[in-house]
Amino acid sequence: MKKTKIAGAVAVIVAAVAAGMLWQNGDSAADDVADNQTLASQPPESSEADAVARGRYIAIAGDCVACHTAPGSKEPFSGGYAISTPFGGIFASNITPDTQTGIGNWTERDFYRAVRHGKGKEGENLYPAMPYNAYVKVSDRDMHDLWLYMRSVKPVHNPVPATNLGFPYNIRLAMMGWNLLFFKNHGFEPDATQSAEWNRGAYLVDALEHCGACHTPKNSLGGDRDAYLQGSNLAEWHAPDITSNSYTGIGGWSLDQITQYLKLGSNHVAVASGPMAEAVSNSTQHLTEADLHAIAVYLKLQPD
Ligand code: HEC
Ligand code: HEC
Numbered sequence: 001m002k003k004t005k006i007a008g009a010v011a012v013i014v015a016a017v018a019a020g021m022l023w024q025n026g027d028s029a030a031d032d033v034a035d036n037q038t039l040a041s042q043p044p045e046s047s048e049a050d051a052v053a054r055g056r057y058i059a060i061a062g063d064c065v066a067c068h069t070a071p072g073s074k075e076p077f078s079g080g081y082a083i084s085t086p087f088g089g090i091f092a093s094n095i096t097p098d099t100q101t102g103i104g105n106w107t108e109r110d111f112y113r114a115v116r117h118g119k120g121k122e123g124e125n126l127y128p129a130m131p132y133n134a135y136v137k138v139s140d141r142d143m144h145d146l147w148l149y150m151r152s153v154k155p156v157h158n159p160v161p162a163t164n165l166g167f168p169y170n171i172r173l174a175m176m177g178w179n180l181l182f183f184k185n186h187g188f189e190p191d192a193t194q195s196a197e198w199n200r201g202a203y204l205v206d207a208l209e210h211c212g213a214c215h216t217p218k219n220s221l222g223g224d225r226d227a228y229l230q231g232s233n234l235a236e237w238h239a240p241d242i243t244s245n246s247y248t249g250i251g252g253w254s255l256d257q258i259t260q261y262l263k264l265g266s267n268h269v270a271v272a273s274g275p276m277a278e279a280v281s282n283s284t285q286h287l288t289e290a291d292l293h294a295i296a297v298y299l300k301l302q303p304d
Contacts, residue, residue: 030187031112033140034147039111040097040104044152055149058142061208061291062135063283067092078102078156083129084235085222088165090129098155108147115143118179125175127163128182128222137188137207182223194301201298204291205229209283214239214275229302237274243302250299258296262287 044052059065070080079094079102096102103111106121113119118132126132138146168174179185188207190199205211217225217232231241231248241249250258257267262284265272272280284292 030140031109031116034108034112034143036107036109038104039102039106039108039147039151040099040155042151044148048148051145051148052152053149054142055145055147055152057286058138058146058208059149060283060286061204062138062146063209063279064095066278066282067130068095075154075156075158077150077153078158079160080158085127085129086220087169087222088163090127090163090165091160092130094156094158094160095150096153096156096158097151098157101157101159102155103150104155108144111147111150112143115146117185118175118183120172125172125179127172127175128178131210131213133183133224134207134210134213136183136185137203139188139203139207142208178221178223181221195297197294197297198301200291201294201296204287204295205298209279209295211242214279215242229299234275237276239276242299244300255293255296255300258299259289259292262292262295263289 065076067081067083068077068079069075070078073080075096077094077096079092081092082089083092094102097104099105103121106114110121114121114126114130114132116132116136116138118126118128118130120126164170188203191202194202212224212229214234215229215232217227217230219225229242230245232239243249244251246252253261253267253269257269260267261270261272262280265277265280265285284295287295
């Protein structure tokens with residue numbers, strides 16, 4: 001019985017690999033806009049100050065620090081935090097410019113492939129605990145600014161324990177099957193029928209802020225179910241429905257009340273706790289008023 005199961009799993013993986021190779025070559029050229037400079041090879045230049053500042057804002061909006069910093073650590077981005085998933089703990093990497101334990105030897109192109117396409121330096125598949133599923137929509141410009149910012153971060157020597165999940169999740173190749181099923185490999189497409197503000201909100205929610213990573217319910221393999229932002233159970237928390245449904249969602253909240261919640265972590269009816277309190281303190285509270293308003297506009301016009 002066990003053998004049949006394993007053979008079955010292997011067959012699925014092999015089929016997925018074959019299909020995945022065909023499919024993945026299709027759309028991955030997007031990362032070729034980046035070059036082959038490594039992160040540690042060039043110190044940031046003063047002429048880049050504006051881009052670095054923009055990149056810092058991108059890193060905050062993407063909340064990279066939340067997963068890539070161990071609890072209690074004073075070294076941002078130095079990795080070592082184990083993200084709990086239904087399949088086991090997955091350690092987030094050291095993404096500082098350290099050449100031995102971080103990504104100092106990575107080229108800009110490697111970086112884009114990891115963030116937008118979930119590929120490690122050697123082309124291995126990253127686990128989707130890294131939300132490349134959302135970051136695939138991050139624009140080239142934001143990626144480049146983010147890269148320049150990462151270059152300015154202090155290199156930290158900190159080896160991160162290897163992730164060791166049970167079979168078949170320990171096979172990184174199996175993630176190709178996951179990608180085939182659940183990874184939507186295309187960039188952000190603005191909706192011309194909506195306002196520029198709505199589109200900015202859509203970009204923030206879907207690409208950088210990856211709100212759906214917590215708020216869109218998942219199937220048993222961790223892929224998104226077809227119930228966008230309608231609420232999902234996390235390990236010990238429930239991320240509620242944030243569509244404009246008046247009963248289950250936040251349809252009763254005004255634009256100001258949504259903005260206030262994301263800025264201050266509380267409003268007339270709700271106080272953010274747990275993972276949402278972290279998302280507010282690491283990320284949303286630092287967004288500009290205009291960006292928070294755009295998110296609110298987008299959520300308000302979200303069909304339930
Ligand atoms: C929700 C948690 C989470 C967030 C948010 C997150 N990451 Fe990750 N990231 C991970 C995990 C987990 C891994 C390791 C995946 C693996 O081992 O397969 C990873 C891996 C990576 C890698 C590959 C490193 C290596 O050595 O292979 C890079 C680069 C990276 N992340 C950059 C970023 C950047 C930049 C951001 C912000 C835009 C970000 N990550 C946000 C969880 C996260
Ligand atoms: C790391 C997971 C996570 C991410 C990312 C996340 N949320 Fe949440 N969110 C939660 C959890 C969990 C709660 C419930 C918090 C509580 O019970 O206090 C919540 C609560 C909320 C609420 C309050 C809903 C209510 O009815 O009380 C809103 C609004 C919200 N999130 C919006 C967002 C938006 C917008 C984003 C993206 C900018 C986002 N969240 C990203 C986990 C997350």
